[in-house]
Every structure is written in structure tokens, then in C-alpha cells.
Amino acid sequence: MQIDDIAAYMAHVGAAARAASTAMAAASTASKDRALRALAARLRSSADALAIANACDIAAAESAGLAAPMVDRLRLTPKVIETVAEGCEQIAAMPDPIGEITGVKRRPSGISVGQMRVPLGVFGMIYESRPNVTIEAASLAVKSGNACILRGGSEALHSNLALWALVQAALADAGLPPDAVQLVQTTDRAAVGRLITMPERVDVIIPRGGKGLIERISAEARVPVIKHLDGNCHVYVDAEVDLDLAVKVTDNAKTQKYSPCNAAESLLVHAAQAAAFLPRIGAVFAAKGVEVRGCERTRTLLPQAVAATEADWATEYLAPVISVKVVDSLDEAIAHVNRWGSHHTDAILTTNHPNAMRFLREVDSASVMVNTSTRFADGFEYGLGAEIGISTDKFHARGPVGLEGLTSMKWVVLGQGEIRQ
Template structure:
């Protein structure tokens, strides 16, 4: 396609989505749930077709020299298809947030005012290779009453189109417009640029992928973006921490999984207990072959520790590496966190009520925890049922974003002929 044809094509996609969104906004929960369940069934029934289409992507990927880890992320197996379908059925089981009325109260004028929860409208999702995102993201948007435009990675184009066929067939079988979920058919990069310009037909853009993708999308978009940037998470072990809890949390936050955004990257330890607790932690981390990088005070206690540079305090390792800093007290810990945290998730371990209360208030992150592992910062663990990402923005949605984060509210007013005097 030429640039002009792509622009025209994308504008048409936008218009189709806007039209479908008004039908979807008014759809009953039962209709949306039926669609989700039918789509889940179709994905399983058409498993062989999905795997055949996925094989085309895997072949092309291997020919292009994608590494084994990427090819693995790209592969659709029976197990992964079943898990996609199961995800859709779970979303069907969640309460419908749309149309929920809250807070209706009478005002002195006699009018009654409150809020109604409403869909955002049209959501554009730009993501990288895993094809299961196609089904997950479409399902969350569908349940929250939003039309979706999906732009997956070019290496997954056949898989994504095949999943989209199942979704559109399921939508139509349930009486909803097929355009409620559209997958962009071209792999041309220009299509992303055009999508980011559609401010009349798209209400919000959600990029899912690496930091590079998210920064590029945020810089170019004329449409508001719900961002999920990096996770530089901290655990601060206070002088008055319970040692057993501190050890468990410091180990779990780092070693439960290395590649996730809610993994701890920097451990802060209060000076008065550093000499006692750091050697115990070193022994525990050694079981996980962790590389430790420490400040000077840490290295006085753990001489085998690598020297941490300034850069370490601002690095998301996503790897078995941990930076450790000894700080004077909680005040110093809060200063360090507010300067270096990516405002994702930070934890204090302490038995002191007053310090816990201050940490909670003064640390400016999307999730602030007391005596719990950073790994809990997750939509499922928080009870959202599912999540489309973890926002590090402060406006609109902050932290794990579930169905509610994909909606807005409007004011509603009931009167009986009331006028303003």
C-alpha cells in the first residue's frame, strides 16, 4: 500500500470503530458475555487453523533469524490456545462496569446528582509479538464496552489475523458488529503513525511492549496514551523490621521472577541493622546465583559485592542482578526512592506504625506496600480479575489497569422540571 492508501485505510478503520463503539456502549452485559464465551469456544474449535496460521509466522520468524526466546513467545500451542479461551471465559464472568450508577445525592436546589460509569469509546492497542494479547486485550475492551483497533507485531500477523477472524465471527454470532474489534491488516509501519493521528475516532492509545515502543508511541501520539513504562521497584528494610519478614520479602521481591516489572531492582537497608541482615541476605541470594552491586557502605559489610555506579540506581535489570544501598534511616530511603523509583511499586518492611504510615503517604508510587512483596503489584492479585497493563501515569489510571481503568464516568442529573434561579 502507498502512504496515501494507508492513511485512507486507517481513517476507514477509525470510522468503523467509532460506529461500532456506539452500538457496543449500549450493549447489555449478557450480549457481551455471550460474545466472549462464543469467541472462547471458536478459538478452541479452530485450534488447528490457528496453529497452521501461526506456523507461517514461526517459519517467517525463523527465516528472519528471530532468536529462540522470541520464537517461543510467538508460538501458539494447544495449551496456550486453551489458556486464551479460559482468559476470555474469566472476563465474561466479571461484573460489567458499564452503566453502574453511584453516589446519587440530593442537592439544595432539589436536583439529584451522581455518576454513571461509561466506556471510553475506541481504544487503540499497539503491542509486540505475543499473539495471546490479541484475544486478551480485545476481551477486556469488549467487556468494558469499548471498540478496539489492534496493531500487533508484524512477526505475528498471520496468527493475529486468524485470532481476529474468530473474534469477529463470535461478535456477529452474538449480534454485535464485527468492527467492535479490528486487527490492522497491513504490517507497514506507516499504519502506526496514521493510527496515532486519528484523534477524532480513537479515544486512547495503550502501548504494550518494551520501553522503546512506549516512548516512541508517547512521543508521536496526538491521542492520550495510557503508559506502562519501566519498573524500578524498591524494598526498604527499616531498622525496626521483623527480620524473618524482611528476609522473605527481600528474596521473594527479587527472585520470584526476574523479567517482570514488579520485581525489586534496588534494596535499601537501614544502617543500624545492615551489618546483621546483609550477610544473611547474601547467603540467601547466593542460592539464586544473584549478582549483587553495592554502595560503599554495603561493600564494607559484603566485600565480594560489585561496585554499584550511579547508573545502577536508575536501571531496570530484568535479570538476576540486584543493587543494594545502605541508608541512614527512612527519610533517606524516601528521598532515594522518590528520586530513583519509576513510581511503579515500593515496599517498606517495618513493625513501626508511625514509619509505616509516613512511608505510605510520602512515597509517590502507583503501589506503596507495607510488609509485602513487590510481586503482588498485579491486576489479578489486586482483585481486578484481569489487567491490560500497569500504568505508571498519574492521570486517569494508575497502577494495574483492569476493566474500570478502561472506562470513564459521566455526571447524571435527575430533576422534576428544575431550573436554576
């Protein structure tokens, strides 16, 4: 779609979302769930229309020479469509977070004071060329009673437009305002600049994508951003430890999958266990082709290790590489994690209870773990039912963010004519 005045267009999109957000906030659980099930049905019955739109994006991407893995992410295969349809049904089956009233207490003045969970209003989602995210974001918006404005990658525009038409039809099926889910219909990047600087229309921005993109959005946004930049996650093997457990968990944290943000990137080992532990985990890493970048003491125990530089302590490799450091104390380990980590997810492996508790308290990360793999830092593994994103900020939502991250608690006060003296 050719749009000449991006500012006016985005103001229009924002106003439509804001207007629809009022009806969404007041929508019944039944109608929201009906919209989600209607969306699932429409996805399944629209395979042909989706395939045509998707083919258009794929052809353009291939002729533009897009790398094969990027083209693969674009594909709306029957399997991808079934997965997002099932996702809609799962979200429909979850409890409604909206309307919950908690902690109502009678005060000495006679009033009763509690809190009610309500939607934030309008969220903006900025993401890359994975059309399935369009449905995920729309379904989270519907369930949480928010409106949303979606800005997907430009390579997926035709697919996103086709999916968006299904979302709007499903909202109408359930008597909800189709405007509640908006899709930015231009690939002009100026639209993103407007989206993140409209506090009167948009309450929060959720970016997904590369670190550079997210840093730029965070720097320029005039509304809160739910984001994580890095997952430089640590495993610390304490002085008292079950070595078999330590080998198994460290292996899993690093090698079960290299690309997720919750994979371990750095291993700290207490000096008392270095000679026993490092050769064992070193053999695992060698067998799996994981490069070790170690401190000097690590290198005396693991000849295959190359010398780590300071930059290694701060690096999220997302690859078969790990930095390894021998430390002399729990204090040194905690200080290292807080200094070099990214406040995402860090684990201690120990049999010592006070050490476990100190690590939990003092490591300043969104998820802190004892005797288990950092790979568990995930909304589904935590039981949130759905994951909107992961936050490494401390304000509002922290760590894996579920539907509640798209809500706020307002105060409700019930009286019988009480007045302030």
C-alpha cells in the same frame, strides 16, 4: 495485505471502530457475555485453522533467523489457545463495569446528582508478536463496551488475522457489530504513526513492548497513553524490622522471577540493621547467583558486592542483579525512592507503625506496600479480574489497570422541572 494509502486505510479503520463503539456502549451485558463465550467456543473448535495460520508465521520467523525465544512467543499451541479461551470465559463471568450509577445525592436545588460508568469509546493497542494478546485485548474491549483497534507485531500477522476472524464471528453470533474489533492488516509502521494521532477516532492508546517503543509512542501520540516505562522497584528495610520476614520478602521480591516489571531492583537498608541484615540476604543472593552492586557501606559488610555507580540507582535490571544502599533514616530512604525510582512499586519492611504510614503517604508510586513483596503488584493479585496494563502515570488509571481503566464516569442529573435561579 498490500495497502498503498496508509492514511486513508487507517482513517477507514478508525471510522469503522468509532461507528461500532456506539452500539458497543449500548450493548446489553447478556450480549457481551454471549460474544465472549462464543469466542471461547470458536477458539476451541478452530484449532486446525489456527495451526495453519500460525505455522505460516513460525516458518517465516525461523527462515528470517528470529531468535528461539521470540519464535516461542509466536506459538499458538493448544495450551495457549485453551488459556485464552478460559480467559474469555472468566471475563464473561465478571460483573459488567458499564452502567453502574454511584453516589446519587439530592442537592438543595432539588436535582439529584450522581455518576454513571460508561466506556471510553475506542482504544488502540500496540503490542509485540504474542498472538494471545489479540484475544486478551479483544475480550477486554467487548466486556468494557469499547471498540478497539489492534496492531500486533508483524511476525504474528497471519495468526492474528485468523484469531481476528474468530472475534468478528463471535461478535456477529451475539448480534454485536463485528467492526467493534479492528485489526490493522498491514505491517507498515506508518500505520502506528496514524493510529496514535487520530484523536477523533481513538480515545486512548495502550502500548506493550520495549521501553524505546513506548517512549516513542508517548512522545508522538496526540491522545492519552496508558503505559509504564520502567519498573525500578525498591525494598526498604527499616530500622525496626522482623529480620526473618525481611529476608523472606526481599528474597521473593528479587528472585522469585527476574523479568517482571514488579521485581525488586534496588534494596535500601537502614544503618541500624545493615550489619544484621546484609550478611543474611547476601548469603541468599550468593546462593542464587544474584550480583550485588553496593554503596561503600554495603561493600564493607558484603565483600562480594561490586561498587555501585549512580546509574545503578536508576537501573531496572530485569536480571539477577540488585543495587544495595545503606541509608541513615526513613527520610533518606523516601527521598532516594522518589528521586531514583520509576513510581511503579515500592515496599517498606518495618514493625514501626508511624514509619509504615509515612512511607505509604510519601512515596510517590503507583503501588506502595508494607511488609510484603513487590511481586504482588498485579491486576489479578489485586482482584481486578483482568489486567489491561500497568500505569506509572498519575492521570486517570494508576498502577495495575483493570476494566475500569477503560471506562469513564459521566454525571447524571435527575430533575423534576428544576430551574437555575
